[in-house]
Amino acid sequence: xxxxxxxxxPFTHPLLIVFVAIGCFSGIYIGAIPGLSATMAVSLLVSFTxxxxxxxxxxxxxxxxxxxVYGGSRSAILLNIPGAPAAVATALDGYPLAKKGExxxxxxxxxxxxxxxxxxxxxxLGVAAPLVxxxxxxxxxxxxxxxxxxxxxxxxxLNCKSIFRGLLAAAIGIMLGLIGMDSMTAVPRxxxxxxYLNKGVDYVVAMIGLFGVSEALVQITEMDLQAVKQKVDKIxxxxxxxxxxxxxxxxxxxxxxxxxxxxxxxxxIAALLCYDxxxxxxxxxxxPFGEGAVEGIVxxxxxxxxxxxxxxxxxxxxxIPGDAVTAVMLGALTIHGLQPGPxxxxxxTGQSLFYLIVSCLFIGSFFLVLFGLTGVKxxxxxxxxxxxxxxxxxxxxxxxxxYAINKNLYDIFWMMGFGVLGYFLxxxxxxxxxxxxxxxxxxxxxxxxxRGVTLNDTIPGLLASIFKSPISLLLFVMIVVMFAxxxxxxxxxxxxxxxxxxxx
Numbered sequence: 001x002x003x004x005x006x007x008x009x010p011f012t013h014p015l016l017i018v019f020v021a022i023g024c025f026s027g028i029y030i031g032a033i034p035g036l037s038a039t040m041a042v043s044l045l046v047s048f049t050x051x052x053x054x055x056x057x058x059x060x061x062x063x064x065x066x067x068x069v070y071g072g073s074r075s076a077i078l079l080n081i082p083g084a085p086a087a088v089a090t091a092l093d094g095y096p097l098a099k100k101g102e103x104x105x106x107x108x109x110x111x112x113x114x115x116x117x118x119x120x121x122x123x124x125l126g127v128a129a130p131l132v133x134x135x136x137x138x139x140x141x142x143x144x145x146x147x148x149x150x151x152x153x154x155x156x157x158l159n160c161k162s163i164f165r166g167l168l169a170a171a172i173g174i175m176l177g178l179i180g181m182d183s184m185t186a187v188p189r190x191x192x193x194x195x196y197l198n199k200g201v202d203y204v205v206a207m208i209g210l211f212g213v214s215e216a217l218v219q220i221t222e223m224d225l226q227a228v229k230q231k232v233d234k235i236x237x238x239x240x241x242x243x244x245x246x247x248x249x250x251x252x253x254x255x256x257x258x259x260x261x262x263x264x265x266x267x268x269i270a271a272l273l274c275y276d277x278x279x280x281x282x283x284x285x286x287x288p289f290g291e292g293a294v295e296g297i298v299x300x301x302x303x304x305x306x307x308x309x310x311x312x313x314x315x316x317x318x319x320i321p322g323d324a325v326t327a328v329m330l331g332a333l334t335i336h337g338l339q340p341g342p343x344x345x346x347x348x349t350g351q352s353l354f355y356l357i358v359s360c361l362f363i364g365s366f367f368l369v370l371f372g373l374t375g376v377k378x379x380x381x382x383x384x385x386x387x388x389x390x391x392x393x394x395x396x397x398x399x400x401x402x403y404a405i406n407k408n409l410y411d412i413f414w415m416m417g418f419g420v421l422g423y424f425l426x427x428x429x430x431x432x433x434x435x436x437x438x439x440x441x442x443x444x445x446x447x448x449x450x451r452g453v454t455l456n457d458t459i460p461g462l463l464a465s466i467f468k469s470p471i472s473l474l475l476f477v478m479i480v481v482m483f484a485x486x487x488x489x490x491x492x493x494x495x496x497x498x499x500x501x502x503x504x
Contacts, residue, residue: 007359009055009352016059020360023063024367028375030064031071031083033401038068038084039324040404046332054336058353059360061332065325066118066364069267069304070372073110073297078103079394081212085204085268086304088436089275091211093289093296100292104376108235109294110301111372112242113249117302118365120253121260121309126358129313132261137318139262141451142465146475147262148445151269151437153276153482165430172421173438174445176201183447196410203439205402205411206418210432212398213419216391218426235376245298248278256303260310266323267304267311268440274303280482309361316340316354 010016030041041064049057072083077094090110097106124132139147152170179190180200191197242249252274259270278289278299285293311322319341321327333340333353344350402415422432449462456462466472 007355009356010059010359010363013055016055016356016360017363019056019059020063020363021367023060023065024067024364025063025371027064027067027069028071028074028368028371029067031068032074033083033397038065039328041068042325042328042332046328046335049332050335054333054338054353055356057332057336058329058356061329062357062360063364063367065308065329066305066361066368067371069308070111070114070301070368073114073301074107077106077110077297079212080215081394081398082207085207085436085440086266086271086307087300088207088211088268088433089271089300090297092275092433093291093293096290096292097294097297102292104235105237106297107376108373109237109241109297111369111376112237113245113298113301114305114372115365115368116249117253117256117305118308118361118368120250120302121257121306122358122361122365123309124257124306125309125312125316125361126355129317129354132258132310132313135258135261137314138469138471140465140469140472141448141455142462142469143471143475144262144444145448145452146466146472146479147269148441148448150475150479150482151272151441152445153479166434169425169430169432170434170438173206173435173440174442175438176206176435177203177439177442178446183443184450196408201414201439202405202411203436204405205415206439207436208398208402209415209418210422210425210436212394212401213416214422214426214432216394216398217419217423220391235373241294245295248282248295248298249302251281252278252299252302253306256306257310257313259303260307260322261313263314263320263322267307269444270307270310271300271304272437274299276482312357312361316344316357 010020027038027041031038042061045057045061045064049060069084069086072085072087073090073094074083076082076087076091077098080091080095082088082091094106094110097103175190177200179197181188181191181198188198255274255277256267256270259273260267275296278295282289282293282295285295287293289296307323311326314320314322315326315330317340319330319339321330330340338349338353340350340353344354398415398419399412402411403409405411422435425432425435452462452465453459456465466476
């Protein structure tokens, strides 16, 4: 069979298209609930679809994957509670837009950008999968360490009015991320004899508490403020808006694909990196980032959906999952008697699987437009619900979501603790996003630092290895540039602050 015939398989079996549609619709609403992630949904489907025909099971899982990654943006925009870690960056400008009564516009932009990102990820997966997978294989522990350092350099971009406060919040996150058993020696750290803490802090639980419960607590203290009436008359962004932000969309999508193709990275890191690069490269946003900039939605939403196609690349070509969802799907394919890897494309069955996934991702992007835009008006009304009703509902959803992750009551206590921490951080004008960033990146930084030192014998050997690899050298140069721009940004901010004080 030709490539075209493989790609047309879903169109000759309409039931596969139905399964993609069902998965996409369900995924959007699953992703919008904090704690109910794509990984959880796909994990449940593995046992549910065990006896199904292989193509039908794959189509349903792909639909869920696409919908859930996008769905996290809805609660991020409306309630400042990211439905998934990949939507953390979206909340930084999406929620301020909702507070201005422009939730419909924000969700419309998030939808179109998610579709563009998904399509670009599909194109790269279908055309350049072997090339990208070989590039991902060349990433060493030193490169992952540098990538983690780049992530920590984003602290100044995550809605921080003060670099010092952002760094302090990130330090708190890193300290919390170190809780648990040492990955190399299995020695408990900061557990205080509590065996539950041996597995560490789940960053999704932390995210729900820091964003969801803390926001509910803040809103409860401001009950006298009236809900903002939302404008939902114009949801679909104009062509002028799409074309204006197209360069940023394409840049973010390419970064999303590349980061998604790195095993263990995923859409959450891709979205944060792209938010940072948008803040550095966009010269004249409509409003400043963190106050409702459209670019602050365009970049992360393009990136996290483009990372879907990227995550499939190492899974299909190397047998190495790009993120948690593709790790589950790898297991599902094995159960169905398929073995992704270097020999996949050598057989007709393998080629059929590869192009079926490409085709289902392509179809899913169009259902994302349909289902993503049709429910916006109803979702936008959530913000207009009286706070006396909405805030308790947010706390209940947060409790359900945090318990659903590991089915553990301790997670609820952790979530409430993070909620109180987030409340005080917000009250004293400390950003909460760097705290989540610190927790997410701790394992990446620590594990690859220690692995790099072990492989190079000494710390000087680790530093010297940076200049022996083109990838490492490029990442190091990028870090230097980021540091220089961060320093300049801080100097500009300080100069403006001093000028404002002098004017008084």
